[in-house]
Every structure is written in C-alpha cells, then in structure tokens.
Amino acid sequence: RMSGKVAVITGSTSGIGLGIARALAGAGAHVVLNGFGAAKEIDRIRSDIAVEFGVRTFYAAADMMQPAAIEQMINDVLQEFGRIDVLVNNAGIQHVAPLEAFPVDKWNAIVAINLSSAFHTIRLALPAMRQNGFGRIINVASAHGLVASPFKAAYVAAKHGIIGLTKVAALEAAEGGITCNAICPGYVYTPLVEAQIDGQARAHGISRDQVIRDVLLAQQPNKRFATVEEIGALSVFLASEAAASITGIALPVDGGWTAH
Ligand code: NAD
Secondary structure, eight states, X not given: OOTTOEEEETTOSSHXXXXXXXHHHHTTOEEEEEOOOOHHHHHHHHHHHHHHHOOOEEEEOOOTTOHHHHHHHHHHHHHHHSOOOXXXXXXXXXXXXXXXXXOHHHHHHHHIIIIXXXXXXXXHHHHHXXXXXXXEEEEEOOGGGTSOOTTBHHHXXXXXXXXXXXXXXXXXXXXXXXXXXXXXXXXXXXXXXXXXXXXXXXXXXXXXXXXXXXXXXXTOTXXXXXXXXXXXXXXXXXXXXXXXXXXXXXXXXXXXXXXX
C-alpha cells in the first residue's frame, strides 16, 4: 500500500494519465491531477477519486509548455503535501505531418510538452525525493520512443528524447532510493482512439474491426489495444518497493510491436 505517499501525474484529466492516477489512488496514494478540461468535469474527476479511494486529491492547472507554471505546480504540491513520492510525466500531444511540411509551432509545442516538461518536473521534484530517500519517476514514453513511424517527426524525436532523459535521471538518482523508468505503450484504448475508429471507418469505407486490425493496430502483433488499467497497474508496480532495483529501463507495453 502507498498510504500517505503523494503522486503527481501530469496530463491526468483524461486517458492514460487518468488511468494511472486512479490506479495510484487505488493503491492508497494521494494524487495531484493536472491537465486541461472544463472546471466542472475536473471537479467531478477529483471528487470521484477522493470518494472512491479515500485519498486526498489536488488539482494543478499548470500548462506543461510553461516552465514557470511547472515550477509553480511543484511548489504548490510541496506547500500542500510537504512531499512528492511519485512523479508521472504523462502529458503529451501528437501532430502528424511530413517533415518538409511539419509546422514549426507544432514541433516546438511537442518538444516542450512531451519532453522538456519532464526535464522541469524532474529537476524540481528531485530535491524533495532525495530528502525522503525515496522516489519513483515514471515517464510515459511510447513505442515511438524505441522505433519510428513516418510523419511523426516531433513525437518520435521527443519520445526518444524522454527515454534518454530517463536513463540520465536513473543514473544520477540511483543511490538516493529513487528510480526513473519509461513506459512505452503501443496503442492504448482511450476516448481519443475510440473517436478515431469511427472516423477512419467512414474515411476508408471499412468496418470498425478492419480499422482496428489493419489500420490502427497494423504494427501491433497481438491486435489488441492495451488498456489504461494495464498502464495503471504497471505504474503501481514501478512505484512499489518491489520495483526498487528496476531503474533506467524503457519497458514496451505494445503487444509485440517493437519485437519486429
Ligand atoms: P489524452 O489526450 O487522452 O490525454 C492527454 C492529457 O494531457 C490530458 O489530460 C490533457 O489535458 C493533457 N495535456 C495536453 N497538453 C497539456 C499541456 N500543455 N499541459 C498540461 N496538460 C496537457 O492522451 P493519452 O492517449 O492518454 O496520452 C497520454 C500519454 O501517453 C502521452 O504522453 C502520449 O504520447 C502517451 N501515449 C499514448 C498512447 C495511446 O495509444 N493513447 C500510446 C503511446 C503513448
């Protein structure tokens, strides 16, 4: 159990981040939520987690594009809870375009949110973790942190980058009871993916099953989406005492994609 521990999960108002937040709360951790969304919806997510799991919840509105906002978020968390035990860098966006036409502002935004934000949260959270002699840093990378696909220059570059950052943080913090690991999902079933299925089915004039098998999961040999609950359960394990010797890894959760 993680009772009394505090977990910060960036980009946790939806999808994988929310799944990780719920799983960590289910294990007894107080959770700090972050990400965009309607105030009412975020309030509902907060109170659902607090009621269901009997933990404290806190919301930080920080935009992961803004280093000053990230610093404010970490300061607010330390003010509120006095500690950070688990840091999950999950916020991320995607943009798909050929290199010659890749919008420069999209490149900058993806590098800022998917990579640089983790540099800032890690550098700012490490002192508190070192003070406690315990820390778990989990970076949500992607199969695209290990292999490339065309038209995803910024995303693939940022995800490869965060795996490099993961290794450096692991080495620097190794003697402090602090681990840093990257999770590399293939396709995970989220509302965003669900929305793509119907859209692609219409666009290609094929069935939902064909879209899942031949378009979305073309690279994923097991032909099944991972679930946010699976990523959550893995995060709970990596955050546990049992995972004390696991550090600096980039763990594929991709149904065999990167075994190709
Ligand atoms: P999502 O769009 O459902 O959630 C993204 C979260 O990040 C949301 O809470 C959003 O509000 C937040 N966010 C976006 N920009 C932000 C910003 N500037 N500042 C703060 N928060 C911001 O996406 P998801 O599918 O759950 O993806 C989460 C992470 O998992 C991303 O890093 C993504 O690259 C990675 N990933 C997803 C999949 C997949 O199949 N869904 C696969 C591999 C990796």
